[in-house]
């Protein structure tokens with residue numbers, strides 16, 4: 807996986823992860839697939855909770871899975887989502903997930919989105935979270 811590809815495999819893995827979304831409250835299912843610099847892929851889905859607050863987004867599930875396995879260097883993440891798992895539009899990461907990405911990823915980390923009918927958009931983290939906070 808280099809810079810000059812469209813991350814097709816990563817998007818397919820994100821779609822597969824979306825199948826596991828636990829979203830009985832919003833019915834909005836999200837899947838993410840995170841590509842580490844060593845080539846490993848960590849997938850994640852959103853996991854909701856009856857108390858709402860403890861719910862976790864797909865992106866953070868994938869990032870936390872990787873970090874908990876000792877992996878912290880990342881190249882890209884693919885994200886798909888939609889009501890009842892139907893991809894009708896792009897699903898950009900929420901602000902909390904962007905901040906979590908900024909903890910581990912450089913400004914050139916790539917965020918790959920697939921929307922309706924296979925339309926694709928790619929952003930860098932620097933574009934989606936400019937002037938980010940860090941210590």
Ligand code: THU
Nearest residue numbers: 832834836852863864898899900
């Ligand atoms: N969600 C994600 O998993 N990722 C995002 O980037 C946006 C929102 C989840 C959280 C919640 O389970 C559902 O989508 C509706 O907000």
